Amino acid sequence: MNVRLADIAHARSGDKGDTANVGVIALRPEWYPVLEQYLTRERVAEHFHDVITGDVERYELPNLKALNFLLHGALDGGGTLSLKTDAQGKVYSTALLRLVLEVPDAEAASLHMPGAPSTPAFRRSLRE
Amino acid sequence: MSRTNKESGDRVVRVASGQGFWGDWLEAPRRQVEGGDVDYLMLDYLAEVTMSILQKQKERDPNLGYARDFVGAIESVLPAVAKRGVRVVANAGGVNPPACAAAIRDVARKHGVSDAVRVGVVTGDDLLPRLDELIATGHELANMDTGEPLSTVRDRVLSANAYIGSVPIVEALSKGANVVITGRSTDTALTMAPLRHEFGWAADDWDRLAAGIIAGHIIECGAQCSGGNCLYDWKNVPDLANVGYPIVEGHVDGSFVISKHPGTGGRISVQSVTEQLVYEMGDPRSYITPDVIADFTSIHLEPAGEDRVRVFGIKGRPATDKLKVSIAYRAGFKAVGTLVYSWPEALDKAHVADRVLRERLANLGLTFEHVLTEFVGASATHGPLVADPDDPPEVQLRIGVRGSNKASIERFTREIAPLVLNGPPSVTGFAGGRPKVEEIVAYWPALIDKKVVQTRVEVLS
Numbered sequence: 001m002n003v004r005l006a007d008i009a010h011a012r013s014g015d016k017g018d019t020a021n022v023g024v025i026a027l028r029p030e031w032y033p034v035l036e037q038y039l040t041r042e043r044v045a046e047h048f049h050d051v052i053t054g055d056v057e058r059y060e061l062p063n064l065k066a067l068n069f070l071l072h073g074a075l076d077g078g079g080t081l082s083l084k085t086d087a088q089g090k091v092y093s094t095a096l097l098r099l100v101l102e103v104p105d106a107e108a109a110s111l112h113m114p115g116a117p118s119t120p121a122f123r124r125s126l127r128e
Numbered sequence: 129m130s131r132t133n134k135e136s137g138d139r140v141v142r143v144a145s146g147q148g149f150w151g152d153w154l155e156a157p158r159r160q161v162e163g164g165d166v167d168y169l170m171l172d173y174l175a176e177v178t179m180s181i182l183q184k185q186k187e188r189d190p191n192l193g194y195a196r197d198f199v200g201a202i203e204s205v206l207p208a209v210a211k212r213g214v215r216v217v218a219n220a221g222g223v224n225p226p227a228c229a230a231a232i233r234d235v236a237r238k239h240g241v242s243d244a245v246r247v248g249v250v251t252g253d254d255l256l257p258r259l260d261e262l263i264a265t266g267h268e269l270a271n272m273d274t275g276e277p278l279s280t281v282r283d284r285v286l287s288a289n290a291y292i293g294s295v296p297i298v299e300a301l302s303k304g305a306n307v308v309i310t311g312r313s314t315d316t317a318l319t320m321a322p323l324r325h326e327f328g329w330a331a332d333d334w335d336r337l338a339a340g341i342i343a344g345h346i347i348e349c350g351a352q353c354s355g356g357n358c359l360y361d362w363k364n365v366p367d368l369a370n371v372g373y374p375i376v377e378g379h380v381d382g383s384f385v386i387s388k389h390p391g392t393g394g395r396i397s398v399q400s401v402t403e404q405l406v407y408e409m410g411d412p413r414s415y416i417t418p419d420v421i422a423d424f425t426s427i428h429l430e431p432a433g434e435d436r437v438r439v440f441g442i443k444g445r446p447a448t449d450k451l452k453v454s455i456a457y458r459a460g461f462k463a464v465g466t467l468v469y470s471w472p473e474a475l476d477k478a479h480v481a482d483r484v485l486r487e488r489l490a491n492l493g494l495t496f497e498h499v500l501t502e503f504v505g506a507s508a509t510h511g512p513l514v515a516d517p518d519d520p521p522e523v524q525l526r527i528g529v530r531g532s533n534k535a536s537i538e539r540f541t542r543e544i545a546p547l548v549l550n551g552p553p554s555v556t557g558f559a560g561g562r563p564k565v566e567e568i569v570a571y572w573p574a575l576i577d578k579k580v581v582q583t584r585v586e587v588l589s
Binding site (some may be wrong): 010011012013014015016017018021023025027047050051059060061062063064065066068070076077078079080081083084085086091093094095098 | 176177273357359360399402403404405406407408409410411412413424425426427428429459462464498500502504508509510511512513514526528529530568569570571573
C-alpha cells in the first residue's frame with residue numbers, strides 16, 4: 001500500500017551552514033518502526049535527488065519516535081550566501097513529507113495506516 | 129523566590145523564555161514576568177550572523193554593537209526585576225557588552241531603581257582583537273565545513289567570537305547580579321546557567337548539565353515549542369494571538385517540566401516539544417556545548433497535565449577541550465528582484481520574463497558567481513518535487529544574483545523594472561521599487577582550544 005509520509009508523520013527542519021536537517025516524527029508511536037524500516041537514507045536521497053547537491057545522513061531517535069536526516073548541499077550555499085526563498089531550510093520538513101512509502105498491505109492494514117490520496121502532486125510523486 | 133513543595137521537599141526553579149531571536153515578539157518578556165511566577169527570564173538575541181551586523185554598528189559608533197531591543201525589554205520588565213526578584217540572563221551584549229550594560233544602568237536610573245539593578249557583564253568571547261596573534265601562534269581557525277584555514281579570508285573578517293558556556297554566567301549570578309549580559313554565549317547556556325547556579329550542579333555532573341542544556345534547547349526559540357510553527361494538529365492550536373512562551377520548571381535531579389502561564393494561547397504537548405527538539409539537530413548522540421555533550425537519544429518525554437510536558441532521563445558526557453568560534457567575513461554582494469505575473473498562463477509569462485532578463489544580462493556582458501530563478505506559487509520551496517500548478521491565478525518571478533563585482537549587481541537591479549513595459553504581459557507587483565544591493569556577510573565556523581579563551585565577569589553596582 002502507498003502511504004504518504006504527511007499522513008503518518010510530522011516534521012520540523014532547520015539549517016546549519018549549507019546543510020538542512022529534517023526531523024521526522026511518527027504521528028503514532030506504533031508507526032515509528034515503519035519509518036525506521038522503510039524511510040531509509042537511500043529512499044530520502046532518491047526523493048531529494050534533483051533538489052540537493054550533497055549526501056544524506058540518517059540518525060535514529062527511537063526515544064522520540066523520530067528520525068533525523070541531514071541533507072547536505074541543500075541551501076544554495078546556506079545562510080547569507082543563499083539566494084533561495086527558503087535559505088534556512090525551514091520548509092524542507094514538508095518537502096520530505098511529500099514522500100510516498102510503499103508499505104506491505106498487511107502491515108499497513110494492521111497498523112491502521114491511511115492510504116495516500118490521489119492528488120495530481122501525488123500522482124507525479126508515484127512516477128518518480 | 130523559588131518555591132518548595134512541602135510534601136516532597138523538592139524545590140522548583142522556573143526559567144522563562146522571553147525572546148527566541150533578535151526581532152521576536154516585543155510583548156513576550158513582559159508577558160512572561162506578569163503572567164505568573166518566574167524566577168529567571170532568559171532572552172536569546174543572537175543568530176549566526178547577528179554578531180557581524182553588530183560589529184558594523186560598533187564601527188560606526190563605539191557606543192553601539194549590542195541588541196538594542198534589549199533596552200526596551202528590560203524597561204518592560206523593570207518592576208519585576210527591581211521589586212519581585214526576577215533575574216534576567218541575556219546574550220544581548222553582542223560585540224559590546226559593556227555598552228549594553230551602560231544602557232541598562234541608564235534605564236534603571238531613569239526609573240529610580242539603580243540600587244535594585246545589579247548588572248553582571250561577561251566578556252572575553254570577542255577574539256577579533258586577538259585574531260592575528262592567534263593565527264601567528266598556530267591557531268588555524270580552519271572552516272569546520274570546508275577545512276580551509278582562516279588566513280584565506282583574514283583581510284575580510286568582520287567579527288570573531290568564541291561560543292562561551294555557563295561558567296561565567298553562574299559566576300555573575302553568584303556575585304549577586306540580577307541582570308546578566310553576555311556576548312556570544314551559547315543560547316542553551318542562558319537557561320542552563322540559572323539552573324546550575326540554583327542547584328549547585330558540579331562541573332562534572334554531566335547528566336544534569338546535559339539536562340540543563342536540553343531544557344535550554346527546548347525554550348531557546350521561544351514559542352516554537354509552545355504551539356508556534358507547530359505542524360502537528362496546527363489547525364487546532366488555540367489562541368495563537370495570545371501565545372504563551374515556554375517556561376522550564378527545573379528540579380535538582382535534572383528533570384524538568386515545560387509549561388506556560390495559565391490563560392495564555394498556544395499548546396505544549398509531547399508533539400510540540402518533540403518538534404523543537406529535532407530543530408537544527410545534527411548527530412543526536414553528540415550535541416556539543418562548551419559545558420557538556422548532551423545525548424538527545426536519552427531524552428524521555430511524558431504528558432504532565434494540560435500544557436505540561438515532563439522531561440527526564442537525560443544523559444551527558446564530558447565536554448571537549450575546544451570551543452566553537454563564530455566568524456563573519458565579507459563575501460561579495462547580492463540582490464534579489466521580484467515581479468508578479470497574473471492569469472492566464474501566469475507561469476509561462478514568468479518563464480519568458482526570466483529568459484528575456486537572462487539574455488539581456490548576457491548581452492550586457494555581466495557575469496555573476498550565481499544566478500537563481502524561482503517561481504513563487506509554483507516551485508520556489510519544493511522545487512521539482514511538485515508538478516507545475518494548473519494555470520494558477522498568479523506566480524511571482526524571483527531572481528537573485530550573487531558576485532564579487534558590486535557594479536554588476538547594481539546593473540542587474542536596473543534590469544527588473546523595464547520588464548514591466550518591455551517584457552511579457554499581465555505583470556504587476558513592482559511598487560517596492562528597484563531591488564537593493566546587499567553586502568553578503570558570510571559565516572565561518574571554526575574551533576579553538578578552550579584554554580586560550582578567558583572570560584571575565586564584572587558586576588556593576
